[in-house]
Amino acid sequence: MTEPTKQFSAAVKIREFPGQTPLQIMAAKGETEPTPLSSLERFPYYTAFPFAWYYACYSDDLLPGEVRQARYLARDLVLWRGQDNHPHVMDAYCPHLGANIALGGRVEGDNLVCPYHWWEYDGDGQNVKVPYSNKVNRKAKLRSYPTVERNGLVLFWYHPDPACKPLWEIPDFPEYFTDEWTEFHKAEWKVRCPWQELAENGPDYIHLKTVHGAATVPELESLTYDGYKSSLRSKVDFDTPRGPTPGRIDTDSWGPGFSIARFAGIIDTIFMSGTTPIDWEYTLSIKGYKIRKLGHTEELLAKTNRVGQALVADLRKQMLEDNIIFDNKIQIASPALVPEDGPIMAFRRWAEQFYADGDLVSAGR
Numbered sequence: 431m432t433e434p435t436k437q438f439s440a441a442v443k444i445r446e447f448p449g450q451t452p453l454q455i456m457a458a459k460g461e462t463e464p465t466p467l468s469s470l471e472r473f474p475y476y477t478a479f480p481f482a483w484y485y486a487c488y489s490d491d492l493l494p495g496e497v498r499q500a501r502y503l504a505r506d507l508v509l510w511r512g513q514d515n516h517p518h519v520m521d522a523y524c525p526h527l528g529a530n531i532a533l534g535g536r537v538e539g540d541n542l543v544c545p546y547h548w549w550e551y552d553g554d555g556q557n558v559k560v561p562y563s564n565k566v567n568r569k570a571k572l573r574s575y576p577t578v579e580r581n582g583l584v585l586f587w588y589h590p591d592p593a594c595k596p597l598w599e600i601p602d603f604p605e606y607f608t609d610e611w612t613e614f615h616k617a618e619w620k621v622r623c624p625w626q627e628l629a630e631n632g633p634d635y636i637h638l639k640t641v642h643g644a645a646t647v648p649e650l651e652s653l654t655y656d657g658y659k660s661s662l663r664s665k666v667d668f669d670t671p672r673g674p675t676p677g678r679i680d681t682d683s684w685g686p687g688f689s690i691a692r693f694a695g696i697i698d699t700i701f702m703s704g705t706t707p708i709d710w711e712y713t714l715s716i717k718g719y720k721i722r723k724l725g726h727t728e729e730l731l732a733k734t735n736r737v738g739q740a741l742v743a744d745l746r747k748q749m750l751e752d753n754i755i756f757d758n759k760i761q762i763a764s765p766a767l768v769p770e771d772g773p774i775m776a777f778r779r780w781a782e783q784f785y786a787d788g789d790l791v792s793a794g795r
């Protein structure tokens with residue numbers, strides 16, 4: 431399963447280009463319509479949702495006793511947290527007579543109660559109470575997705591085979607457990623393409639200049655594929671008024687749904703990324719930024735927060751530029767490449783392992 435580390439020395443020189451890039455100009459106008467082609471026409475490989483740990487919500491957006499509605503993986507889901515503080519992600523339709531439990535459902539202790547006839551389900555989705563009967567119905571079971579809480583995010587495990595237990599784990603990060611870092615600065619987008627297209631763009635440093643107009647392009651040092659994990663290491667010279675300052679950008683991904691990027695240099699920043707399919711056409715992309723506090727005085731905390739807000743604003747602008755590509759691109763199965771493009775095909779071989787056919791019909795495909 432382990433691929434050898436790919437080494438690159440791609441200190442790429444790109445022709446200078448005055449003013450804004452073409453996509454920056456188009457994004458600022460905001461007039462581009464997405465393609466009328468369907469996702470299956472654009473991405474023929476996308477016939478199953480990849481199995482993965484997926485972002486459900488931020489931990490602080492789901493308090494004990496709360497019930498929330500979500501649509502991921504072409505399914506209607508209910509997110510809830512019991513009084514025991516355990517978060518749950520379940521299919522939303524009650525097996526009794528089909529109500530969407532996320533709309534009006536409530537938490538009683540560690541159980542979820544359907545709003546229609548008040549049948550009660552435990553954390554595994556099993557019916558444990560029918561309030562007007564002495565019996566429970568053992569057939570009445572909601573699919574419950576394995577759920578963990580890591581680094582301030584609620585994540586759930588999806589596999590087309592509901593019996594398939596999680597195949598890897600998501601670690602805790604040291605940055606989450608100290609007060610040296612800010613709270614999350616949160617940003618999210620709905621992107622009209624599958625996860626794989628977003629992830630393929632990750633090591634595509636050339637586009638930082640050609641799409642986003644970046645002054646410098648990072649140098650990709652290595653990209654390692656090890657089972658379900660991929661790790662990208664790179665160095666970059668950040669432009670500052672005092673001249674170029676050396677820094678690093680290092681990214682680690684655990685399967686298709688979750689990654690962390692660490693920026694070191696001028697101001698240390700991390701962001702956790704989640705990509706969760708909403709349906710076959712759209713993917714939810716979230717990024718939670720944390721910035722290493724410049725100090726603990728009120729003034730330095732305010733300055734750190736301004737940096738965070740500026741980073742999120744810049745990312746939003748970049749996403750508008752990227753989205754013109756993502757909303758309209760197709761996948762070229764045999765792309766025309768040059769060595770400086772980086773390891774596109776190695777990435778695709780790694781990505782292939784996450785697709786297992788299984789429940790295309792129940793997922794509405």
Ligand code: FES
Nearest residue numbers: 524526527544547
């Ligand atoms: S539909 Fe849920 S209790 Fe009847």
Ligand SMILES: [Fe+2]
Nearest residue numbers: 637641748752
């Ligand atoms: Fe981009």
